[in-house]
Amino acid sequence: MKHTIEVMISTDEIDQKLDVLADKINAHYADSERLLMVGLLKGSVVFMADLCRRIKGHVEIDFMSVSSYGKAMTSSRDVKILKDVQSEIQGRDVLIVEDLIDSGNTLNKVREMLLLREPKSLALCTLLDKPERREVEVPVDFIGFTISDEFIVGYGIDYAEKYRNLPYIAKVIPLD
Ligand SMILES: O=P(O)(O)OC[C@H]1O[C@H](OP(=O)(O)OP(=O)(O)O)[C@H](O)[C@@H]1O
Ligand code: HPA
Ligand SMILES: [Mg+2]
DSSP: OOEEEEEEEOHHHHHHHHHHHHHHHHHHTTTOSSEEEEEEETTTHHHHHHHHTTOOSSEEEEEEEEESOTTSSSOOSOOEEEEOOOSOOTTOEEEEEEEEESSSHHHHHHHHHHHTTOOSEEEEEEEEEOGGGOSSOOOOSEEEEEOOSOOEEBTTBOBTTBSTTOSSEEEEEEOO
């Protein structure tokens, strides 16, 4: 598809939002001894890298790979687990770190899977939330930006594997 991109959220705005999010997360887990942050590959990698460096105390990170979009712009709803976490989940405080919630299918599947392993607590954090697109309700504890129904890229998020390296968030504008 022919398209162009337009900046939606600048690098400075992202940095400021991360400070706010990290303050909330640090306050929430002030008494936690071994927080485990679980990022969903690949989209959350950039967000995870910037967020975990703002979290205080003993924090561990791990990653899962689940994919529903492939090269398409709409969710297949068939969320596949491609790589599981290596860490023990039982009895741990676990924070899922996601770049974006759209239909909710990805986070819903991961949340259900991890809950079966009996964490001490399970919370969800997303940098971006598109509530208008929701197909499945998922409880989200920490949200960076709530955005309208635009296809977005950058800061880890791709369109057909492009644009993950942009240091800002942009929207994709189709051209005819
Ligand atoms: O709420 P949903 O409709 O499920 O969509 C959100 C998910 O889709 C994207 O990942 P994708 O499956 O494209 O894989 P990626 O992270 O490797 O880019 C994005 O990073 C979220 O993980
Ligand atoms: O807006 C989006 N951009 C990129 N990937 C996505 N996966 C769900 N929504 C999006
Ligand atoms: Mg993803």
